[in-house]
Amino acid sequence: MDKKLVIPGEFLSDDPSLADEGTYVEDNKVFSTVFGIASFKNQIRVVPLSGKYIPKPGDLIIGVIKEVTYSNWIVDIRSPYDGLLHISEFPRRIENNEMSKYLNIGVSIMALVSDVDANMKVELTLNDQRLRQIKEGRIIEVTPSKVPRFIGRSGSMIAMVKNETKCNIFIGQNGRIWITGRDNDMQLAINSLLKIEKETHISGLTDRITNFLKEQKGEKVQVKHPQKKPKTTAEDKIEPMPVEEKIEESKEKPESEGILDELLGNEK
Amino acid sequence: MSKPEKLIENGIRLDGRKPDELRPIKIEVGVLNRADGSCYFEFGGNKVIAAVYGPREVHPRHQQKSNSAVVRYRYNMASFSVEDRKRPGPDRRSIEVSKVSREALEPVIFQEYFPRSAIDIFVEVLQADAGTRTAGINAASIALADAGIPMKSLISACAVGKIDDTLVLDLNKDEDNYGQADMPIAMTPDGRITLIQMDGNLKRDEFREGLEMAKVGCMAIHEMQKAALMEKYSAQIEGENNE
Numbered sequence: 001m002d003k004k005l006v007i008p009g010e011f012l013s014d015d016p017s018l019a020d021e022g023t024y025v026e027d028n029k030v031f032s033t034v035f036g037i038a039s040f041k042n043q044i045r046v047v048p049l050s051g052k053y054i055p056k057p058g059d060l061i062i063g064v065i066k067e068v069t070y071s072n073w074i075v076d077i078r079s080p081y082d083g084l085l086h087i088s089e090f091p092r093r094i095e096n097n098e099m100s101k102y103l104n105i106g107v108s109i110m111a112l113v114s115d116v117d118a119n120m121k122v123e124l125t126l127n128d129q130r131l132r133q134i135k136e137g138r139i140i141e142v143t144p145s146k147v148p149r150f151i152g153r154s155g156s157m158i159a160m161v162k163n164e165t166k167c168n169i170f171i172g173q174n175g176r177i178w179i180t181g182r183d184n185d186m187q188l189a190i191n192s193l194l195k196i197e198k199e200t201h202i203s204g205l206t207d208r209i210t211n212f213l214k215e216q217k218g219e220k221v222q223v224k225h226p227q228k229k230p231k232t233t234a235e236d237k238i239e240p241m242p243v244e245e246k247i248e249e250s251k252e253k254p255e256s257e258g259i260l261d262e263l264l265g266n267e268k
Numbered sequence: 269m270s271k272p273e274k275l276i277e278n279g280i281r282l283d284g285r286k287p288d289e290l291r292p293i294k295i296e297v298g299v300l301n302r303a304d305g306s307c308y309f310e311f312g313g314n315k316v317i318a319a320v321y322g323p324r325e326v327h328p329r330h331q332q333k334s335n336s337a338v339v340r341y342r343y344n345m346a347s348f349s350v351e352d353r354k355r356p357g358p359d360r361r362s363i364e365v366s367k368v369s370r371e372a373l374e375p376v377i378f379q380e381y382f383p384r385s386a387i388d389i390f391v392e393v394l395q396a397d398a399g400t401r402t403a404g405i406n407a408a409s410i411a412l413a414d415a416g417i418p419m420k421s422l423i424s425a426c427a428v429g430k431i432d433d434t435l436v437l438d439l440n441k442d443e444d445n446y447g448q449a450d451m452p453i454a455m456t457p458d459g460r461i462t463l464i465q466m467d468g469n470l471k472r473d474e475f476r477e478g479l480e481m482a483k484v485g486c487m488a489i490h491e492m493q494k495a496a497l498m499e500k501y502s503a504q505i506e507g508e509n510n511e
Contacts, residue, residue, distance in 0.1 A: 005501060007494050008376075008413050009421025009457060024378075024420065033378060033418035035497055049501070050304065051416025052323055054382075080323040080385040119334060120383050145416065201501050 002040040005201070006032040012044050022046030036145070037201060049201065053079045053144035053174040055122045059113040060131075062139060062172035063124065068100045075111065078141065078174045081120045085111065089125040108134040110170065110178070137168075137180030140190055142197045144175035149200045150193065157196070157206055164213040165189040188216055271446045275431040281443070287436045290426065290485055295407075295496035297414050305415025307496075309407035312440060313397025318407035320415040323385035337382040341370035343404055345393040365401045372405050372425065372454040372463035378418040387417060398444035399427050405454050405463070410493050414500070422493050423462060425454035426485040428478040430470060435478050437485050451475075453482040457490045 006012070012023060013030040020043035023030050032038060036048035055061070055077060063075035063083050075083035087099060094102055103109065110131045111124040125131070142150065150171050151158050162169050167181030167189040179189050192213055199205060275282060285291070291312025300306035303319035310316075326332035343366040347356045358366075369391070377387065389411065391404040402425035409423040429439040431447035444450050449468030455461045470478060 005498055007422060007497050008419040022418070026420075031420070033420070034416055035413040036416070048416040048418075050414065052304070080325055080382060082325075118383070120385075 004038045004040075005036075006038045006046060007035050008033055010038075012038060012046075013040075018042075018044045020045040022048065047148075048145045050143055051145050053077065055079055055081065055083070055113045055116050055120075055174070057113055057115055059173035061111055061113060061124075061174040062134065062170070062176035062178055063109055063111050063174075065103050065105050065107045065109065068103075068105060070096055073099065073103055075109070075124055077111075077122065077124075078144065078176060079122070081122050083111065083113070083122045083124045085109075085124040085126065089114070089123075089127050091126055091131075103133065108139060108178075110134060110172070134178055137178055138186055138190065140177050140179070140193060142175045142177060142193065143200075144173070146197060146200045147171060147173055147175055149205070150177070150196055152206065157209070160206065160210060161189060161192055161213070164210070164217070165192070169193075188213065191216065272442065275443055275446060276434050276436070281431075281436060283440055287434055288481055288484070290438045290488060291440065293489065293492050295410065295492060297410060297496050297500040303411070303415070305411040305413070305417070307407045307410040307414060309403050309410070311399060311403040311406070312438070313395060314393070314400050314403040315395040316400060316403045316407050317392050317394060318404065318411040319390045319392075320387065320408070320411040320417065321390075322387040322415070323382040323417070324388070326384065326386040332384050332386070335383050336379040337377075337385045337387050339370055339374050339377060339379065339387045339389065341366050341373070341389045341391070341408070343369055343391045343393070343401065345396060345400070349393045349396045365404070368463055368465065369401055369405050369408065373408060373412070373423055375460075375462050376409075376420040376423060376456060377412065378420070381418055387412075396441075398439050398441045398450075399452065402426050402452050402454065406489060406493065410496060413497055421456045421458070422490060423454050423456060424486040424489040424493060425452065425463065426482055426489060427452040428482045428485075430468065430474060430478075435474055435481060437481050449474075451478055451482070453479070453486070455483065455486050457487065459483055 010032045012032055016025040016028050016030060019025050019030045022034050022045050024033050030044055032046045034046055034048040036046045038046045061077055063077045065073050066076045067074035071087045073085040075085055077083040111126055112128050112131060113122060114125040115123040158169055158171060165185045165188050167179050167185050170178045177193060179186050192209055195212055196209060279286060294310035296308040298306055299308045300319050303321055305320040307318045323337050326338060331338055343362050345354050345362060347354050389408045391408055393400045405423055405425040412419060426438050428435060428437055428451050429443060429447050430449040431443045439447060439450055449470050451466040453461060454463035
């Protein structure tokens with residue numbers, strides 16, 4: 001298998017040209033910098049199993065307004081650094097003294113990270129068709145480094161959960177997930193997302209989540225017994241975040257009527 | 269306990285160990301839910317718990333560095349950690365231990381990845397039995413890895429000392445009190461030393477030999493640290509299979 005659980009300082013390769021995220025090179029050898037899952041496909045990268053969100057330009061995130069100043073909203077983005085949303089980045093022209101009428105403290109927003117400078121000053125914008133204030137539904141928090149796993153290869157995991165629960169789900173890069181739908185459906189979606197969070201590192205995740213959702217909905221689980229191998233080492237069972245999960249082709253995209261899909265420009 | 273007549277007899281120490289034997293170690297990773305990373309570490313009679321928070325905002329503001337993270341390390345002994353009640357709060361000794369422990373870990377942390385932020389490490393000693401600073405460093409290094417903080421490697425630490433003119437690894441309380449020397453050492457798995465202190469006297473040859481003994485001890489501890497981290501995730505896999 002080309003994935004492995006590694007600790008900081010673990011030797012990964014002799015070829016420094018393969019070094020990617022989560023690694024460092026010393027004496028022409030590649031070592032891991034974090035405790036996480038190393039994948040050796042094309043480039044060598046290590047995805048940490050925990051850690052804080054570090055913003056980068058282009059990220060779609062979910063933030064919570066925590067302060068309103070003369071010309072900026074200060075936004076909590078679940079990171080060591082605050083997000084700054086300037087008044088001019090609001091979709092409409094508004095007066096300085098009316099800022100809290102539009103976005104007051106405690107309000108959740110979907111925002112885009114427009115710029116991060118060397119001092120980690122994080123600038124946000126709402127000037128994008130996809131972005132808006134969050135007025136309904138629920139938000140849960142997960143480990144930011146696991147976000148790619150929630151989304152799955154080209155969105156397969158999240159599409160499956162959306163499909164099964166009939167909820168609209170938006171995953172912010174900072175590990176906040178916004179869910180809208182009927183109360184029961186939302187609960188089901190949250191349960192399955194928390195299950196993903198807990199079992200990110202175990203292989204065959206999509207199948208297990210599919211079965212979990214079916215079980216929860218009282219449907220019969222098609223007997224596709226997980227090949228129970230005799231106890232193998234931890235390394236054998238671990239998969240990295242962007243997995244090549246085989247998704248059943250038969251699945252069709254849910255006809256989305258939800259605002260979220262429209263907003264996100266999801267194809268119907 | 270008053271000074272025993274002999275600390276080592278026929279190559280067997282008071283607690284039955286051989287000169288180059290470590291005390292039993294028990295490690296548990298992720299014991300605190302609130303912390304970003306945590307570790308419980310038992311090193312013979314030492315019981316310590318380490319918690320790591322961060323990277324997070326720096327308070328007070330003036331401590332922050334514009335181009336890297338600041339690492340803060342707080343070593344604290346519980347008032348009940350020793351036989352005579354230890355007066356709570358930082359004192360000369362614990363401030364020193366905090367400083368040297370921080371400097372033992374700083375060289376491996378990629379501080380420049382997180383400008384204007386703080387990485388806070390808290391080490392609480394619940395029970396002390398000589399060698400708490402090494403136990404604290406071992407625990408803190410695991411907790412840092414658990415928190416997902418990028419590091420060059422883990423840090424392992426143990427002490428060597430001299431009792432009855434014999435070099436021994438990992439002193440316990442009596443050996444520390446009545447022995448001739450105590451030398452705590454922390455190092456990376458490739459043998460680069462990040463902490464070395466000495467209390468007492470060693471001859472030049474003894475120092476060299478002691479260093480080699482500590483190296484072997486640290487390697488053994490490093491393997492245990494690695495196994496403990498791996499364990500955290502394989503435990504969940506097992507739980508899954510039992511369902």
